[in-house]
Amino acid sequence: MNLLLHNLLGNKPKGFGLEIEDSYIKAFQLKGSKSGFLMVSGNLRPLRKGIIQDGQVVQVEELAKEIKELLKSSRPKPIKSKFVVFSVPETKSFIRTIQIPKMSREEAGEAVKWETEANIPVSLDKVYLDWQTIDSNEKNNDVLVVAVPKEVVDGYCRAVFLSGLIPLAVEVDIIATIRSLTSEENNKEPILIADIGADKTSLAICKNKIPYFSSSIPLCGKTFTDALQKGLGISYGKAEELKEKYGLGKMKKDDMLYNIYNPLVENLAVEIDRSINFYSESINVQEKVERVVLSGGGSLLRELADYLSLRLGKEVVVGDPEIGLGTNKDKAINIARDLSPFSTSIGLAMRGLDYEN
Ligand SMILES: Nc1ncnc2c1ncn2[C@@H]1O[C@H](COP(=O)(O)OP(=O)(O)O)[C@@H](O)[C@H]1O
Ligand SMILES: [Mg+2]
Known part of the structure; x- marks a missing residue:
């Protein structure tokens, strides 16, 4: 959806991407160069419960304030661009x-x-x-x-305007994710992308960078933390810490972590299988999906990709948003050690650059 307001202002926009989800907002700014994209700045910021609920903005003013803080805190320098491409969640689209x-x-x-x-x-x-x-x-x-739904977009749009920004376009999150994780060359065969966020996991099957199937499931990063919290009887914060430190562990039967995590990983595998079968039976008949690409913060769960690969009998990798960017790794280090949580905002920023020309 284009909201081409900059023409009215006679201004040449420098766009950045803003991913807005229930639990986090994330910004990423890119610059176009002859050799491709350069990463300029970015950051993420957790949101308090209640500002956005189930993909819909509840507290517009609070969200606007958080967006301002996010831009100020971006590394290595604050984002000052006025123009933005922001996302709405797949669950609402x-x-x-x-x-x-x-x-x-x-x-x-x-x-x-x-x-x-x-x-x-x-x-x-x-x-x-x-x-x-x-x-x-x-x-x-x-x-x-x-x-x-207009009601959904308008809520986000109000907050974006109130934060002092001018939207260039709105995009469904998973479409932006596909842009950053795929290239013309590596998406000639269909792949399944699983974007494992804090509050939902979006699944998409794309070929030639076009989404032919998408859906969201409730199993997400928080589900893993919840299970650990309950299973070990510890606080949520401690569970989050342990999750990030140890990941799935060795996933040996009767191991404590195995008992806690296995039902969740199994559920995720079943949903991935179901989507892949649906694609081969109803969308592009006979076409097989042999590659799964994980994205989002949840993809950083250690051993998840390997374990899913064993379980699904397919290649499973953690996606790299620099595939879509065509840049080299070291430049990201100022912004984040790992770019997986930024796949969506990077895809949005790439779209924003389209408006600079
Ligand atoms: N190193 C890590 N290991 C496991 N999970 C992680 C790690 N880093 C972040 N996460 C999880 O990723 C989730 C956030 O994913 P993200 O894609 O940033 O969310 P969203 O797009 O929904 O805002 C959280 O549940 C968090 O616990
Ligand atoms: Mg996300």
């Missing part, structure tokens, strides 16, 4: 691929509306809708459609 007959662009717009109306559980006048043709043959066009 509808991403669909539909097929329409070949026709003029105007007629296609109408056809997309009809087809989308039949495909989403919300009436069309209550959503912002965006679409693009992704493939075509002699008779038909395949179209990617994204719809997000």
Whole structure:
């Protein structure tokens, strides 16, 4: 969704990406250069409970304040750009691929509306809708459609404006994640991306950088901390600390950590399998998904990728947002030791750079 306000202001925007989720907000600024992208600055900031609930902004003013603080605290220097591309959560969005007959662009717009109306559980006048043709043959066009309830977008938008920023575009988080984690070359075959955040895990299957399937499941980073807290009878903070330090451990049967974590990893594996089967049976029939890419803070859980790989019988790796950026590793060190939690905000910042030209 484009909110091209900068034209009115006659200003050349320098965009940055802002991921807004229930538990964290994250900013990332990039600069375009001849050889690709340069990382300029970024940071993340936890949000108090209640500011955003289940993907919807509850306390607009509080969120605006937090955004300002985030920009001030960004490393190695504060983000001063006024223009931003921000995200809304997959849980609140509808991403669909539909097929329409070949026709003029105007007629296609109408056809997309009809087809989308039949495909989403919300009436069309209550959503912002965006679409693009992704493939075509002699008779038909395949179209990617994204719809997000106005009520949801407007809440985020109010907070962004109130923080003094001007939105260039709004994007569904998982679409931005796909942009930073994939390249033309490495996505010729379909892959499944699992973005394991604090409050949800979004699953997407993409090919040629286009999402053909997406959904979110409640199993997430917090689920692992909760299980550890209950299993060991310790505080949430201590559990979070242990989780980050030890990860899954050795995952040997009857081991304490195994008993706590195995049902969760098993659940995640089942959901990944289910999505992959759905893709092969209903979306691109016969196409196999052999690679799984993990993202988000939850992907940093030690041993998770290896264990999932064993369980799924597929290649499972922790995604690297620099694949989409095409830059080299050392430059990130000023901003974060590990970029996985920033995959989405980096993808948003890449979109922001489009507006600089
Ligand atoms: N080193 C780590 N090991 C395990 N989990 C981690 C690690 N670092 C962060 N996490 C988890 O990642 C989650 C946050 O993921 P993130 O992608 O930043 O969230 P969101 O996108 O929902 O804001 C939290 O549950 C946190 O515990
Ligand atoms: Mg996220």
